[in-house]
Amino acid sequence: MQPTAANDLVSPDRREEVLAAAAECFMRRGYEATSMDDVADMLGATKGRVYHHFRSKPELFFEVFRRAIFILIREAGVHETGPGTAADRLRRMSRAHILCMMETQAFQRNLTLGVDLYRFGETSEEHKATLEDLMNLRRGYEDAFRRTFAAGAADGSMKALDPSLAMRTLLGAINWVAVWYSPRPGETRAHRETLAEEIVAQVLGGYLA
Amino acid sequence: MQPTAANDLVSPDRREEVLAAAAECFMRRGYEATSMDDVADMLGATKGRVYHHFRSKPELFFEVFRRAIFILIREAGVHETGPGTAADRLRRMSRAHILCMMETQAFQRNLTLGVDLYRFGETSEEHKATLEDLMNLRRGYEDAFRRTFAAGAADGSMKALDPSLAMRTLLGAINWVAVWYSPRPGETRAHRETLAEEIVAQVLGGYLA
DNA sequence: GCGAGGACATACTGCGGAGTATGTTCGCCC
DNA sequence: GGGCGAACATACTCCGCAGTATGTCCTCGC
Structure with missing residues (x-):
């Protein structure tokens, strides 16, 4: 995927996407019930991405x-x-x-x-x-x-x-x-x-x- | 422990005690974070007691x-x-x-x-x-x-x-x-x-x- | 006093989830 | 063009928890 102009509007903070997905998951199922895999799934990604941006x-x-x-x-x-x-x-x-x-x-x-x-x-x-x-x-x-x-x-x-x-x-x-x-x-x-x-x-x- | 008069005031519904302990635990840590052992611990008992009164x-x-x-x-x-x-x-x-x-x-x-x-x-x-x-x-x-x-x-x-x-x-x-x-x-x-x-x-x- | 069942305790199993260690890819800079 | 690091993916480990199977004690009815 090239760094197009459109991508620049979205991807400068891929971290934000993770954060928003986490907020959504935490709201839906609560803190404990949410697994890191749940957050990743919502993004169509894997745990690796989540742990890359957040330590725990x-x-x-x-x-x-x-x-x-x-x-x-x-x-x-x-x-x-x-x-x-x-x-x-x-x-x-x-x-x-x-x-x-x-x-x-x-x-x-x-x-x-x-x-x-x-x-x-x-x-x-x-x-x-x-x-x-x-x-x-x-x-x-x-x-x-x-x-x-x-x-x-x-x-x-x-x-x-x-x-x-x-x-x-x-x-x-x-x-x-x-x-x-x-x-x-x-x-x-x-x-x-x-x-x-x-x-x-x-x-x-x-x-x- | 004998079934004394004092006990009759408390024990006729031992089930109630479990229910109250569960409510307290669920409030404190949330539903998912609460383990059945937590509920039992609060009563000074074990899981056996909880599962005896509630199926799941x-x-x-x-x-x-x-x-x-x-x-x-x-x-x-x-x-x-x-x-x-x-x-x-x-x-x-x-x-x-x-x-x-x-x-x-x-x-x-x-x-x-x-x-x-x-x-x-x-x-x-x-x-x-x-x-x-x-x-x-x-x-x-x-x-x-x-x-x-x-x-x-x-x-x-x-x-x-x-x-x-x-x-x-x-x-x-x-x-x-x-x-x-x-x-x-x-x-x-x-x-x-x-x-x-x-x-x-x-x-x-x-x-x- | 004895058999039965209620009211638990104990000892397991199995799985799901946090965290980690290690690859892999792609863009960027020299 | 090559090496370097960011941004992930993959493949594990290990522990904690729900649920179960079974044992134990005590009480009550007869």
């Missing part, structure tokens, strides 16, 4: 997890700073978060798996350390919501609620989207945006002043 | 799943019929649901696992059938929320929203409790009831008229 199964999972958070921070977290009231900013953050749940579902579902692994898993010391880092990333993302709830109480755009609890109920409602959402054939971005808007309208109603 | 690992999981739904229906679902407006009933249902998430967390967390197994799992025909039954039970429980949202639009106690979507956002917020909740040492039932009340107040706000 845990590290592969950690990369999926890390990618999931980076996407969330880039798409939703950035809206913490922005124009308007805290309620406005929270609306934009939630809307972007929901779209992430729908469009990068495979990655996002693994966030919950990772948290369980952290809470209960028996892992090596090295893995424990990287898991700690990943949890801090996640906590940092959640803090953006916490702060915005506090800001909303301060600027009067939202009720004065316990920011931590409010963050959890809100994130619960919108994280759950990744659980039940399943893309319909022929669905467009516009459809998803409308749906996201509708969800935000329902969910945020309880927090507004 | 899938059937053990199915029983955990079934129990989880039965608890929800008994504790929360029953409040669908009751006095007051639809909003009142929904409040009682949500409150009970949240308490279930906190107090039977191990069982409830497995509901999500089961749904994934249903959506993606490759199981035998026989297991597929029982999974279908379990999903119908779950759907039936969700329908109670759907109907109550519709009733709320009808009796004017709640906004006229898409009942299905409202059900999903509400259940998302309150199901998520099982994900983050972790009982504090010395916590009493009263603490949990207060917390549940607070969550309901926050979450239901968006749906009320």
Whole structure:
């Protein structure tokens, strides 16, 4: 296979393909139930390819997890700073978060798996350390919501609620989207945006002043 | 060991102990990662005991799943019929649901696992059938929320929203409790009831008229 | 008190999956 | 044009786990 222009668009990161396949497998069958052969099969390849890019199964999972958070921070977290009231900013953050749940579902579902692994898993010391880092990333993302709830109480755009609890109920409602959402054939971005808007309208109603 | 009065309180269903241990293990490590030996270890027993009460690992999981739904229906679902407006009933249902998430967390967390197994799992025909039954039970429980949202639009106690979507956002917020909740040492039932009340107040706000 | 069966424990088998060691191919650079 | 390394494929090893076959104890009914 020649390095054509078309290939340059796809192959510069063959590693990405492996990562995406792993995310899909982990979401479908769970972490433990997924074999490295499963990931390879999804790519029409063999284990050799997977192990060439990732040292072990845990590290592969950690990369999926890390990618999931980076996407969330880039798409939703950035809206913490922005124009308007805290309620406005929270609306934009939630809307972007929901779209992430729908469009990068495979990655996002693994966030919950990772948290369980952290809470209960028996892992090596090295893995424990990287898991700690990943949890801090996640906590940092959640803090953006916490702060915005506090800001909303301060600027009067939202009720004065316990920011931590409010963050959890809100994130619960919108994280759950990744659980039940399943893309319909022929669905467009516009459809998803409308749906996201509708969800935000329902969910945020309880927090507004 | 003699069949004393104290033992009669515990042992009439030694099977229950196995079931509870399995729920705990499945929650901690996930379905696949849990070995039958893990379940036995938690009881200070061996596999023999587990296989004496349950034919196979899938059937053990199915029983955990079934129990989880039965608890929800008994504790929360029953409040669908009751006095007051639809909003009142929904409040009682949500409150009970949240308490279930906190107090039977191990069982409830497995509901999500089961749904994934249903959506993606490759199981035998026989297991597929029982999974279908379990999903119908779950759907039936969700329908109670759907109907109550519709009733709320009808009796004017709640906004006229898409009942299905409202059900999903509400259940998302309150199901998520099982994900983050972790009982504090010395916590009493009263603490949990207060917390549940607070969550309901926050979450239901968006749906009320 | 004795036979039977429930409630386990013990000791195996067989397979699937993580990880490894070693080929193999192809493009690139000198 | 040749050698070198990236990007895989192939062919193993070894261990852990589901399931089974069989043994053991204790209790209850008669």
